[in-house]
Amino acid sequence: MSSDKKLFIQTLGCQMNDTDSQHIAAELEKHKDYTQTDTMEDADLIIINTCSVREKPVQKLFSEIGQFNKKKKDGAKIGVCGCTASHLGKDIIKRAPYVDFVVGARNISKIKDVIDVKGSVEISIDNDESMYEFGPxxxxxxxxxxxxxxxxxxxxxxxxxxxxxxxxxxxxxxxxxxxxxxxxxxxxxxxxxxxxxxxxxxxxxxxxxxxxxxxxxxxxxxxxxxxxxxxxxxxxxxxxxxxxxxxxxxxxxxxxxxxxxxxxxxxxxxxxxxxxxxxxxxxxxxxxxxxxxxxxxxxxxxxxxxxxxxxxxxxxxxxxxxxxxxxxxxxxxxxxxxxxxxxxxxxxxxxxxxxxxxxxxxxxxxxxxxxxxxPSHVGTTVNILVESLKPNGEVTGYTDNYLQVFAKGSDELLGKFVDVKIVSATRTALKGEVLI
Missing domain, CATH: 3.80.30.20 (tm_1862 like domain)
Structure with missing residues (x-):
């Protein structure tokens, strides 16, 4: 039986934060029967996974919290995770009392217990999760x-x-x-x-x-x-x-x-x-x-x-x-x-x-x-792993040396390595034609 409890995660920061968010989602699905949603207004649990490497993401955090609190449905919980959570801890709840819990970047494994404890703050940087088996x-x-x-x-x-x-x-x-x-x-x-x-x-x-x-x-x-x-x-x-x-x-x-x-x-x-x-x-x-x-x-x-x-x-x-x-x-x-x-x-x-x-x-x-x-790539042939299909009928993927390439294609190409002849280039990406 599928759960009707919905989880929304907003991720700020680096690739490690993206992976932490995926671990959070996997933990809550496995232990608390949450399924993810892309619509914050539908969520029963809203989590902001934060970055503190730069100043702007910290400023953005409190702006985001305020917006989520205004728009969330009645009874929905808000949690703050990640590096800013580790850094600010209880001060987050003091500044934004409608935040239900705070979980630091080194305490992701505790998320399944923390969500049920109003005002809980778990931010120890000495916590060792190196042998904890997270979901994929x-x-x-x-x-x-x-x-x-x-x-x-x-x-x-x-x-x-x-x-x-x-x-x-x-x-x-x-x-x-x-x-x-x-x-x-x-x-x-x-x-x-x-x-x-x-x-x-x-x-x-x-x-x-x-x-x-x-x-x-x-x-x-x-x-x-x-x-x-x-x-x-x-x-x-x-x-x-x-x-x-x-x-x-x-x-x-x-x-x-x-x-x-x-x-x-x-x-x-x-x-x-x-x-x-x-x-x-x-x-x-x-x-x-x-x-x-x-x-x-x-x-x-x-x-x-x-x-x-x-x-x-x-x-x-x-x-x-x-x-x-x-x-x-x-x-x-x-x-x-x-x-x-x-x-x-x-x-x-x-x-x-x-x-x-x-x-x-x-x-x-x-x-x-x-x-x-x-522009030196124009006229060359590259091999890409096709990863996604765009609404405009283009597929996109990356070469082995991580150049992004766009080309006309269908979902039949997804997950396949294909050769593409490059016909144009911008500063950040290439466009080409799939060679069959």
Missing amino acids: AKTNKYRASVNISVGCDKKCTYCIVPNTRGEEISIPPEMIVTQVQKAVDEGAVEIMLLGQNVNSYGRRFSDKRPKHSFTKLLQDISKIENLKRIRFTSPHPLHMDDEFIEEFAKNEKISRCIHMPLQSGSTEILRAMKRGYTKEWFLNRANKMRELVPDLRITTDIIVAFPGETEEDYQDTLDVVRQVKFDQVFNFKYSPRPETPALDLKDKEIPDAIGSERLTGLIELHKRHLEATM
């Missing part, structure tokens, strides 16, 4: 996400994540392999491995077992039959040793796209950020990757106007962008976050107008690169 997390029928670790041991001075997700603990490799195998058995052909720093995987387990490298984990997962693609995010440039890079280059199941968070191209600013590497190290690792993987796409995160950033530091960042030729850049202007060491650098903060100018300059530089390179 699927982006679509063909792609699934699997967490390989919880928490973060890095002390980047701008980042609040260690204060919201706790210390890093790796999930046992056999649990990860089992989760991937289950996803493949259910039809997934692509897996996304998630962690704050995936390539520091295996240094600490709850059961004190010996270390197990990320490279070895990739090799373990690659043995699974019918798994076609392995993606992961985010690796840390500091831990991109030769063994990892060589495995990436030779392992045919690993997607030819890697996210390398630069943050800054200035060695001085990287030191102030406590990133652990230099401009030269980053360039060396990127160049080695490009050399071994000719069709590689490299994406990155960059923060401009970090406290103390000089014009010379900013130019160092632009220099790295020019040299590496990033295929996608997630650009941010520095945003002060509570409980981060960078708050002590308030006297070195960059005026907002200068920060905005630098951000614009970075965005424009990257745009020019894409305008020069994306």
Whole structure:
């Protein structure tokens, strides 16, 4: 018998938050008979899964809560989960008394009990969920996400994540392999491995077992039959040793796209950020990757106007962008976050107008690169996994190096790998014709 209890989840933030939301939904379906709805007004339980990495998502949280409270049906509960929940805890309920419960990013397994306790707040960052078996997390029928670790041991001075997700603990490799195998058995052909720093995987387990490298984990997962693609995010440039890079280059199941968070191209600013590497190290690792993987796409995160950033530091960042030729850049202007060491650098903060100018300059530089390179794909043939059908009769999917491609097609192509001849290009996507 199907349940008439409806769950609505609004997710703010990163891919890890998306996966956490899927775990929340799976837990509540399994233990409390909730089914998901896309219509908030129909929901008996409304959950906002939050991000606190940037300031805007925190501001957006309280705006969203207020709107949901006005529009929700009588008797519907509201809960707040995720990183902002970990950070603000009881203050969320003080500020918005109509919130029924708060669950931190490291306490997802408690969701099934918390929803029945008005005013409950579970936000311990010491809670260990590394050996808890969550339900499967699927982006679509063909792609699934699997967490390989919880928490973060890095002390980047701008980042609040260690204060919201706790210390890093790796999930046992056999649990990860089992989760991937289950996803493949259910039809997934692509897996996304998630962690704050995936390539520091295996240094600490709850059961004190010996270390197990990320490279070895990739090799373990690659043995699974019918798994076609392995993606992961985010690796840390500091831990991109030769063994990892060589495995990436030779392992045919690993997607030819890697996210390398630069943050800054200035060695001085990287030191102030406590990133652990230099401009030269980053360039060396990127160049080695490009050399071994000719069709590689490299994406990155960059923060401009970090406290103390000089014009010379900013130019160092632009220099790295020019040299590496990033295929996608997630650009941010520095945003002060509570409980981060960078708050002590308030006297070195960059005026907002200068920060905005630098951000614009970075965005424009990257745009020019894409305008020069994306048209080179026109006339080529690429292979894509078709993932969805659009209302306009187009299908869309991604190449092995994660370029999005659109083409005319039908639902018969869904889940298939097809060749597409590219006929046009924008800065962010390609359009083509399916070759039968």
